[in-house]
Amino acid sequence: MIRNSFLALTVLLLSYGFWLSADFKAIVAGISIFLFGMMSLQQGFKSFTGGVLEKVLKAITNSLVKRLCFGIVTTTMMQSSSLLSVLVISFISAGLLDLAAGIGIIFGANLGTTTGAWLVAGFGLKVKISAYAMPILVFGVLFIIQKSKNLQGLGYILTGIGFLFLGIHYMKEGFDAFKATITLSDYAMTGFQGLIIFAALGVAITVIIQSSGAAMVLIITALAAGQISYENSLALAIGTNIGTTMTAILGSLSANIKGKRLAGAHLVFNLFTSIVAIIFLSQFVWAVDWFCDLVNIAADDYTLKLATFHTLFNVVGIVLMLPFVNPLARLLERLLVDKAGAVDKPNFLEDSALEYPDTAVEAVRSETEHLYDNVVHIILKTMGLHRRDVFTDQPMSGIVEQYQKLPDYDLDDAYQRNFKGIYSAIIHFISQARFTWEMEQSGRLYWLREANLKLAESLKGVKHLQKNLQKSNASQNTYLKQEYDNVRCQISSLLREIELFKNEKTVSEFPLLSQDMLKAQLKEQNQQMMENIEVLIRENKISAEMGTSLMNDSAYVYDIQSNLISMAATVFINQSTVSIDVEREMVLSDSELSEVVESSPE
Amino acid sequence: MNKIKLLSKLQSFFDADERKRLQSVDEIKDVLGKLKTKLEHSKKSYSLCTNEAFKKALLLEIDVITAQIEKGERYLQELVTKNDT
Numbered sequence: 060m061i062r063n064s065f066l067a068l069t070v071l072l073l074s075y076g077f078w079l080s081a082d083f084k085a086i087v088a089g090i091s092i093f094l095f096g097m098m099s100l101q102q103g104f105k106s107f108t109g110g111v112l113e114k115v116l117k118a119i120t121n122s123l124v125k126r127l128c129f130g131i132v133t134t135t136m137m138q139s140s141s142l143l144s145v146l147v148i149s150f151i152s153a154g155l156l157d158l159a160a161g162i163g164i165i166f167g168a169n170l171g172t173t174t175g176a177w178l179v180a181g182f183g184l185k186v187k188i189s190a191y192a193m194p195i196l197v198f199g200v201l202f203i204i205q206k207s208k209n210l211q212g213l214g215y216i217l218t219g220i221g222f223l224f225l226g227i228h229y230m231k232e233g234f235d236a237f238k239a240t241i242t243l244s245d246y247a248m249t250g251f252q253g254l255i256i257f258a259a260l261g262v263a264i265t266v267i268i269q270s271s272g273a274a275m276v277l278i279i280t281a282l283a284a285g286q287i288s289y290e291n292s293l294a295l296a297i298g299t300n301i302g303t304t305m306t307a308i309l310g311s312l313s314a315n316i317k318g319k320r321l322a323g324a325h326l327v328f329n330l331f332t333s334i335v336a337i338i339f340l341s342q343f344v345w346a347v348d349w350f351c352d353l354v355n356i357a358a359d360d361y362t363l364k365l366a367t368f369h370t371l372f373n374v375v376g377i378v379l380m381l382p383f384v385n386p387l388a389r390l391l392e393r394l395l396v397d398k399a400g401a402v403d404k405p406n407f408l409e410d411s412a413l414e415y416p417d418t419a420v421e422a423v424r425s426e427t428e429h430l431y432d433n434v435v436h437i438i439l440k441t442m443g444l445h446r447r448d449v450f451t452d453q454p455m456s457g458i459v460e461q462y463q464k465l466p467d468y469d470l471d472d473a474y475q476r477n478f479k480g481i482y483s484a485i486i487h488f489i490s491q492a493r494f495t496w497e498m499e500q501s502g503r504l505y506w507l508r509e510a511n512l513k514l515a516e517s518l519k520g521v522k523h524l525q526k527n528l529q530k531s532n533a534s535q536n537t538y539l540k541q542e543y544d545n546v547r548c549q550i551s552s553l554l555r556e557i558e559l560f561k562n563e564k565t566v567s568e569f570p571l572l573s574q575d576m577l578k579a580q581l582k583e584q585n586q587q588m589m590e591n592i593e594v595l596i597r598e599n600k601i602s603a604e605m606g607t608s609l610m611n612d613s614a615y616v617y618d619i620q621s622n623l624i625s626m627a628a629t630v631f632i633n634q635s636t637v638s639i640d641v642e643r644e645m646v647l648s649d650s651e652l653s654e655v656v657e658s659s660p661e
Numbered sequence: 662m663n664k665i666k667l668l669s670k671l672q673s674f675f676d677a678d679e680r681k682r683l684q685s686v687d688e689i690k691d692v693l694g695k696l697k698t699k700l701e702h703s704k705k706s707y708s709l710c711t712n713e714a715f716k717k718a719l720l721l722e723i724d725v726i727t728a729q730i731e732k733g734e735r736y737l738q739e740l741v742t743k744n745d746t
Contacts, residue, residue, distance in 0.1 A: 655724045
């Protein structure tokens, strides 16, 4: 909602600006081209690295200096820290990196973003870079249309650089032309008031552009055109440092808790650095002058002085914050606790139960039931359905009809929260117990372990299915949608059947044999679905590509369902039923069931 | 002859495997009997049913039970022949 309103407001303001001034149009076009160049550069590095970043990241986890350098170098090359942030979050989530190590890399990335200002101030504004942009773009596009992935990657990098140059050129031209109509430097402000107002302006620009690198380029080009004063440009640079955390925070809203913690660290670091820069601004200005004098940068070369200032206060921030990386990580882990979606823990597995074979078996059975409930939750959420509706007597087709929109459900996150921990605990518990007892309990534990494995397999199937369920949900093809609604209907109907069985509302004289009927129905449904798909393709109601996806998915649906039935047969059937051993001998195998279904007339 | 039969019964009584086999034979006979009753019931329902969808489901049920009975009878046969050998 907030994002949509923000977007609408931005579009309105831009439209008004375009109507007011043609030069404003050139500046904004420059920013857009620059941002597009950054995206292209990232795309190029993504396809070009092919896991190199991951390999390097794995190798540098042992040293803070290495992490900092990695952050600096990677961000310098890609001219954006967002791709690196995503990579770091995924590494932290996978447990390959701890939060403190991630913070180190993010600190480095922050410093890496300041190199953009150096490139623009030192090179971009001194030469006519648009002259380089054109041939670079031509070569870039030429490489992009090649088949080789590496050449394509190189092509994206070149077009990225080309667009960055072109963007800088347009911004520069825009500001130069702008000078003829409006002189922004007339609005320059001095003193503490000016510092705060321009810092706030820097925040606003960065939040709107969503990139501190691009905002810095804008500030440098405006400074080069004499549209803003050097003093105000320093305040704007401080503002961009705060503004970039807003984009990180906005991005982390949809991220998991690890992403939120990393964004929190980013916010703390940038706020702290900016406050230090504001408080000690005059000392920083003196240090910049001293440094520029030392390296022979002209006293009136304000763009390079701004780049120096930008780097300097970030370096000071890193130096001051480095000793506090570990305490900061601990603080964030304590403050940002995943309350709503805390990782589910086992309820029944106590070490003391290992002493008593029957108790241990019952503990594992109860825990598996707990795990099954979580799996049901995940499956229903993926299909956009709710327990409160599915486990009633309402017709399933009506329920599916009622919930047409599928939510953007993070299945991987749910797997980590609600499945992985309990599943691992069960497997660990069984491995501790099963070889020490007499056969009966050992055998039972073996089957329970298999049941857990079936649950994991079901979730794997759901994961495969989710992608196409989402796709079909957005599709305009009603036939395709109908088929996927049938899929939702079939899976949820089975969950309802199992629930009845689980709560012993369906009492069967031969619980194991009655499962054969369910399995046969599944086979028949699957066969029916295949025939439907063939008809839909033949009648051109769906494309062959859609059809093949559906066929693959029907196999997943069948796997999900048969795994759930096998699991239910182990977990929910009373194994002390008199005839259970005989029933086990009479249960039909998969091939026998196939024969029955195939021979059954339609 | 009666003595031989009696001895054989006594031997069976003290042989745990044999006892289990006999128990399984009894159980399977019981299960098969009940399945056959269920099959008859399903066949009767099928002949009276007018709804096509239900008829289809009943037909599948009949086929599944028939296959289970056949498998059960084969298993019973195996158990019986095990004793003969």
